[in-house]
Amino acid sequence: MKDKKNFDITQLKNIAEDFSNTHATSIYVKNGKEEIKLKKNNTVIFSEQSFQFENTEKSENSNITEEKNIYIEAERVGKFFSAHAPDSPDRIKNGSIVAGGEKVGNIVSMDVIYDVFAPFDVKIKEIMIEDGNMVEYGQALFCIHPLED
Amino acid sequence: MFKKILIANRGEIAVRVIRACKELGIKTVAVYSKADKFSLHRMIADEAICIGEAASIDSYLYIPNIISAAELTNSDAIHPGYGFLSENQNFVEICEAHGIKFIGPSISVMMNMSDKAMAKKIAREAGVPVLPGSEGTVADINEALTIAKEVGYPVIIKASFGGGGRGMRIAKNAEELAYFFDIAASEAMSAFGNSSVYIEKFVENPKHVEIQILGDGKGKAVYLFERDCSVQRKHQKLIEESPCPVLSQQQREKICQAAANLASMIKYEGAGTLEFLYENDEFYFMEMNTRLQVEHPVTEMVTSEDLVKWQILIAAGHPLTLESKDLKLNGHAIECRINAENPELNFMPDAGKIEELIFPGGPNVRIDSFIYNGFTIPQYYDSMIAKLIVWGKDRNEAIARMKRALGEFKVEGFSTTISFHNKLMDNKEFLSGKYTTKLLEKNE
Numbered sequence A: 001m002k003d004k005k006n007f008d009i010t011q012l013k014n015i016a017e018d019f020s021n022t023h024a025t026s027i028y029v030k031n032g033k034e035e036i037k038l039k040k041n042n043t044v045i046f047s048e049q050s051f052q053f054e055n056t057e058k059s060e061n062s063n064i065t066e067e068k069n070i071y072i073e074a075e076r077v078g079k080f081f082s083a084h085a086p087d088s089p090d091r092i093k094n095g096s097i098v099a100g101g102e103k104v105g106n107i108v109s110m111d112v113i114y115d116v117f118a119p120f121d122v123k124i125k126e127i128m129i130e131d132g133n134m135v136e137y138g139q140a141l142f143c144i145h146p147l148e149d
Numbered sequence B: 001m002f003k004k005i006l007i008a009n010r011g012e013i014a015v016r017v018i019r020a021c022k023e024l025g026i027k028t029v030a031v032y033s034k035a036d037k038f039s040l041h042r043m044i045a046d047e048a049i050c051i052g053e054a055a056s057i058d059s060y061l062y063i064p065n066i067i068s069a070a071e072l073t074n075s076d077a078i079h080p081g082y083g084f085l086s087e088n089q090n091f092v093e094i095c096e097a098h099g100i101k102f103i104g105p106s107i108s109v110m111m112n113m114s115d116k117a118m119a120k121k122i123a124r125e126a127g128v129p130v131l132p133g134s135e136g137t138v139a140d141i142n143e144a145l146t147i148a149k150e151v152g153y154p155v156i157i158k159a160s161f162g163g164g165g166r167g168m169r170i171a172k173n174a175e176e177l178a179y180f181f182d183i184a185a186s187e188a189m190s191a192f193g194n195s196s197v198y199i200e201k202f203v204e205n206p207k208h209v210e211i212q213i214l215g216d217g218k219g220k221a222v223y224l225f226e227r228d229c230s231v232q233r234k235h236q237k238l239i240e241e242s243p244c245p246v247l248s249q250q251q252r253e254k255i256c257q258a259a260a261n262l263a264s265m266i267k268y269e270g271a272g273t274l275e276f277l278y279e280n281d282e283f284y285f286m287e288m289n290t291r292l293q294v295e296h297p298v299t300e301m302v303t304s305e306d307l308v309k310w311q312i313l314i315a316a317g318h319p320l321t322l323e324s325k326d327l328k329l330n331g332h333a334i335e336c337r338i339n340a341e342n343p344e345l346n347f348m349p350d351a352g353k354i355e356e357l358i359f360p361g362g363p364n365v366r367i368d369s370f371i372y373n374g375f376t377i378p379q380y381y382d383s384m385i386a387k388l389i390v391w392g393k394d395r396n397e398a399i400a401r402m403k404r405a406l407g408e409f410k411v412e413g414f415s416t417t418i419s420f421h422n423k424l425m426d427n428k429e430f431l432s433g434k435y436t437t438k439l440l441e442k443n444e
Helices: A009-020 B011-023 B040-044 B063-072 B089-097 B107-114 B116-125 B141-151 B174-192 B249-265 B296-303 B307-315 B395-408 B418-424 B428-432 B439-443
Strands: A026-031 A034-039 A070-073 A078-082 A103-109 A112-117 A122-127 A140-146 B004-007 B027-033 B047-052 B077-079 B155-159 B169-171 B197-201 B207-216 B221-233 B236-242 B269-279 B282-289 B332-339 B356-358 B365-369 B384-392 B410-412
Touching (some): A103 A140, B004 B063, B011 B027, B011 B040, B027 B040, B063 B089, B077 B307, B089 B107, B107 B116, B116 B197, B116 B282, B141 B197, B174 B197, B207 B249, B221 B439, B236 B418, B296 B384, B332 B395, B332 B418, B384 B395, B395 B418, B428 B439
Antiparallel strands (some): A070 A140, A078 A103, A103 A112, A122 A140, B155 B197, B207 B221, B269 B282, B332 B384, B356 B410, B365 B384
16 A cells, blocks of 8 residues: 555445455455545354364254354253143143243252243244253243243 | 263363363363364364353353353263363352262362462471462552551552453552552452452563462372473463573572472362562562463473373373383474564454465474364354474474474464564574563553
8 A cells, every 4th residue: 555644535445345245254454644544334144064173062052043043042051841731631742832031941940940931922833942951041941932912 | 981071161272172182082072152163173082062152151161051061961070271261269169969970170279279368378387488478358448558568568469369461560659559459459349359458569561470280189299390481472372481581400409399298288289389579590480370381382392291191181080100200301392473463563362264274294393273264253152273392302492493383373364462572582582491471561
């Protein structure tokens, strides 16, 4: 870059455009006494298949996927249990309709039982965890579909 | 021996502990925050459990999720690394209550040595030289003024339960002491939840020298010599080396033996470090860190002992078979802490994605790190991204090797302190070995 006193608007615009068209995440440009540093807000794109190392992580968690699924997630590490016994008529199944605030399960952590509630009126699309299994923080427990008012 | 250990930490120290466990044939459980989803420690452990959000308080400091993770994975023991919960007595107590072995000292030892005023009292009883000052916590300004008059100004006011320079004030006269006393106490309260402070004679231009010890918890303790950690910026260590370049063999043996005596007296279990100020051929005990230190690799390089393995073996009840008389200082080791900081902008922390990474190699070069090509450094935690440690037959060879290794080390994507370390390796005062904790202040 030529040694001018200041960056002009056209130069700044060109730098920003060139930067946005590259895969670089940061750029540093010096012009005489002036210097600018640009950074992109990186979104990590990391395929699970590209992991060099595997471990026994139980599941991949996310709030919303491409299909706009919504999940009820574990808010703590513990052992999950359904809200009702397997032979109970109230046992939640795939397709069950659950009212907002209704208990859908428990997580037992350090000998304390914590309730898991439906956040709003929902239809259970899929139960994603079996009774007695360990859950980690943020793990998807139920895939749900919100019911309209 | 333990079958499975949970590592309650992140970053390079989690990787370091996992490596030691693997070499001992012990299964490992990593815990990680959502911000550390792609961190190396999570990927190399046998199992990994997400314990919370990015903020440390919601993850690495959130005891219920860590204990639950240990219970549900049937972990026998927890290694706390350094920082986070490594010196948290509540955590040790909860581990014990749940039948999980905490790899570190007992609660009572931790409690006594974390209270700096109490630690000083114990040191005095063990024959370890301490700075003249208050016997323990200072009750009020009147007591502080009386003690300051006895030991002479300047004096330093320190938080009893603090560290890292917080709750610390230097007073050159009675007026300054009266002014700073309440400020230091309230700063201690806000930073450490306890307003207790103590005062001692301020040593103006010291070296920071620390002694590494190992204890078996039954009264046997050995020393693994000293580290010189005088290259500091705002009380944060940047470079450490072993041995200390200005100590005579006689001084070394005397202070190391005193440190081992203290560890033996308190029946210390595991790895610990006694920190000293050193000025005019005199040592003054500052505090004991009841955990593994960041800079432990320099000791490992000059003694050929694996401190993390020893921590695990001792915690599992194996006898401490080392003897101080058999341990020999071999050569010289230096460690540079590579931080994601901009030295040109007052060491402002930086973060971002690693665009290109080349680690140095060759004989006697060690890297302890958790970063890799394409990894994005989370902005939520400590800025240290790697420790570069080198060994040489003598100090000159170690410095030459460090310069060569720093020249090979390449991290693109954000600022690092590599260039700063490179400059320092040419600094005349550093090269002389006679530098003190004022080195960087003088060169700013």
